[in-house]
Amino acid sequence: MKEPIRIDLLEKYIKGDCTEAEIALIKQWYLSFEHEDDHVSALSPAREKELEEQIYFSIIANLDLADAQPGTEKPAKVIAFRKWYAIAAAAVAVLALSVLAVIYTKKTDPxxxxxxxxxxxxxxxxxxxxxxxxxxxxxxxxxxxxxxxxxxxxxxxxxxxxxxxxxxxxxxxxxxxxxxxxxxxxxxxxxxxxxxxxxxxxxxxxxxxxxxxxxxxxxxxxxxxxxxxxxxxxxxxxxxxxxxxxxxxxxxxxxxxxxxxxxxxxxxVKQYRRLHLVFDNKPLRNIIPVLDSAFNVNITISNEKLNHYILNADFEGFNLPDVLDAIKKSLNVDYTIENNHIELK
Known part of the structure; x- marks a missing residue:
């Protein structure tokens, strides 16, 4: 069993407050799991997807971000991004010792x-x-x-x-x-x-x-x-x-x-301008044209149901990769990017 790393140190790392020596210590701890059994690679794709959903819904339930549970129909997703980031940062620190060794050492890590x-x-x-x-x-x-x-x-x-x-x-x-x-x-x-x-x-x-x-x-x-x-x-x-x-x-x-x-x-270059964009309970289909105009990109949706997701988002000081990362993590959607074309799916 690896020596656990201090949770307060992980919180500092998440906030970007670590010194160079502390960053090196965290990376050394992270890499110490490289040759251990990750308990995931041997799973079938179906079982791996089931485990992913269990972790996702467990986090959602514990953080009280949504009422969705496995086996029930998911409601339209509504996310307040400022609150989500603050809670997620604390959640990562609490879950680090039990979850990071499983997720971060997956041999399929892209x-x-x-x-x-x-x-x-x-x-x-x-x-x-x-x-x-x-x-x-x-x-x-x-x-x-x-x-x-x-x-x-x-x-x-x-x-x-x-x-x-x-x-x-x-x-x-x-x-x-x-x-x-x-x-x-x-x-x-x-x-x-x-x-x-x-x-x-x-x-x-x-x-x-x-x-x-x-x-x-x-x-x-x-x-x-x-x-x-x-x-x-x-x-x-x-x-x-x-x-x-x-x-x-x-x-x-x-x-x-x-x-x-x-x-x-x-x-x-425009994709990296830091802007302040606020969306008050807007469906994703209405948000995409605003992002297209603000960052000079072309965003399309391959799954029609994503158009109906509702977002309550305050993107203050966000560039396009920050926005995409927030949407990806909070709405559990994926995306691909090639030049200025982005596809949500």
């Missing part, structure tokens, strides 16, 4: 997490193999949203002189300001240096084009040094292109050409 020790530093490699957007919180409290198939590699503790990560695919960053420790992103063909900002990086093996778009603040972009021993400077150099909001740096791999362009905010 967010693949690998840990590679490098000297005394642990390197975390996260791959988003889901059709959703997946959020990662870094040791300095910076946030990264990984789009489907995107990857990120980062240490459990950043170096004293800089904060360096490696990515592949499409990732949106909100970086914690720290002028003394520049934040540096290395991808296949470009290097992005951050000066306290939020921005989108797209660079993967399948595309000839890499680009960086800024939502707030400023970043500098340069071509990645050639060769395995190419050194990345932590200082601003003359070869870098500085970009600001409504600008985009574009690198063409075949031409080895890096340019800055003046652009309107793209739909990919």
């Amino acid at each position: 967010q693949q997490l690998a840990v590679s020790p490098v000297n005394d530093v642990q390197l975390f490699n996260v791959t988003n193999s889901t059709p959703h957007i997946y959020k990662v919180t870094l040791p300095d409290s910076s946030s990264v949203w990984l789009h489907p198939s995107a990857k990120i590699s980062y240490p459990n503790v950043f170096a004293d002189g800089s904060r360096q990560v490696t990515i592949s695919g499409e990732c949106f960053f909100e970086v914690t300001k720290n002028p003394k420790r520049p934040f540096i992103i290395s991808s296949r063909s470009i290097v992005t240096k951050v000066w306290g900002t939020s921005f989108l990086v797209r660079d993967d093996e399948q595309s000839n084009v890499a680009d960086v778009s800024v939502l707030t603040g400023k970043v500098s972009v340069s071509m990645k040094p050639s060769g395995k021993n190419g050194v990345i400077s932590t200082r601003l150099t003359k070869d870098e292109v500085m970009i600001y909001p409504h600008q985009k740096a574009v690198y063409l791999n075949d031409k080895h050409l890096l340019t800055a362009q003046q652009v309107e905010a793209t739909s990919a």
Whole structure:
């Protein structure tokens, strides 16, 4: 039996108040379950679905969020999001010791997490193999949203002189300001240096084009040094292109050409604007057009009954991935995203 972790520490982690050392401790505890029997993988799909529903309805009953019980018809779902998040945070801490070992160590976990020790530093490699957007919180409290198939590699503790990560695919960053420790992103063909900002990086093996778009603040972009021993400077150099909001740096791999362009905010960047949207007992069919307009996306529903779900939602300071995650968890619906098209099902 693993040594249980303190519940107050889990509550701090959920709230984002942990120190880097406490984050490393929680991740070490989480990974300690990797080789234990998860009690789930051997179940049939039908039994696994039954267990999932039992856990879901047990949580709902205990939190008094709804009157629905297994075997009864579910009413139209009504969720007050502020209350839901506050209660859910406490519920996760209480249920952690009995449930996390079962759910988080499932061998089918779509967010693949690998840990590679490098000297005394642990390197975390996260791959988003889901059709959703997946959020990662870094040791300095910076946030990264990984789009489907995107990857990120980062240490459990950043170096004293800089904060360096490696990515592949499409990732949106909100970086914690720290002028003394520049934040540096290395991808296949470009290097992005951050000066306290939020921005989108797209660079993967399948595309000839890499680009960086800024939502707030400023970043500098340069071509990645050639060769395995190419050194990345932590200082601003003359070869870098500085970009600001409504600008985009574009690198063409075949031409080895890096340019800055003046652009309107793209739909990919608009998805990360933090807005205040309030819906007072509105059906989902009336909420979707508002989200489409606010985030410049196209949301469709594959299951007609979802249109009748009623939401009482206060999305204060939410970006689109936050909204989708809240709807997914509270209404027990799934979604897929490709570019600016989203399907709820």
